[in-house]
Amino acid sequence: MLYVGLALCLIALTAAVLLTMGRTAICTCGTIELWHGTVKDSGNSQHLTDWYTPSHIIHGVLFYCGTWLVGFVRGKPLPLGAAFLLALGVECAxxxxENTNVVIDxxxxxxxxxxxxxxxxxxxxMDIGAMIVGFWLARIWPVWLSVVVALLMELIVGYWIRDNLILNIIMLIYPVEAINQWQAGG
Structure with missing residues (x-):
């Protein structure tokens, strides 16, 4: 129960900090959609889920793997609650x-x-919630299934919207004009 309480506090603290950063609580359109499937409009990343939700599920899979590796390197597995809080802390951070002006720009x-x-x-x-889902799925699924599902999500989202976690990272760190043109539909 301690880990659950700490996790809820961390999520609430993240939401509070986002509000103090000037983030809107919900879409300025005044509605909350379960799914918003249009990427190139102002409603993107404003509703409960969208085309970037799978990338947060993949975060959870990767963070589970990362916490497992930390335990492996130290020769003793991290307690599951501590591993989960570490993953949650990284996602909240x-x-x-992601919502700073520098990254948005x-x-x-x-x-x-x-x-x-x-x-x-x-x-x-909800993105944090998606990471939590990915973390727990990676815990219960065999490694091969986690890898296959993550790859399928990347391929489907990449095909459908010309963006995914890998492309997002590339374009954030070192934009490639060829990717930029392909994403523009050229």
């Missing part, structure tokens, strides 16, 4: 960093995110 420098103005708080909280 990412949500805060960096995303907006590419064609795929011209209308991106940051996440709503409810979207960030």
């Amino acid at each position: 990412w949500e805060l960093v 960096r995303y907006r420098a590419t064609n795929i995110a011209l209308d991106y103005y940051g996440d709503s708080v409810i979207n960030s909280v």
Whole structure:
């Protein structure tokens, strides 16, 4: 129960910090959609789930793997609750960093995110929830299944919207004009 309480406090703290950063609680359109499937509009990353939700599930799979590796390197597995809180802390930190003006502007420098103005708080909280789902699925699934599902999510999302976690990382760190043109539909 201690880990659950700490996790809920960490999520609430993240939401509170996002609000103090000026993030809107919900979409300024005044509605909350379960799924928002349009990438190139102002509603992207404002609702409960969207095309970037699979990338947060993959975060969870990767963070589970990372916490397992930390335990392997130290010669003793991390307690599951501690591993989960570590993964949760990294995801919450990412949500805060992702919603800074510097990162938002960096995303907006590419064609795929011209209308991106940051996440709503409810979207960030749901992104954290998606990471939690990925973390727990990676814990119960065989490694091969986690890898196959993550690859399928990347391929499907990449095909459908011309963006995914790998492309997102590349374009954030070192934008490639060929990717930018492909994402623009050229």
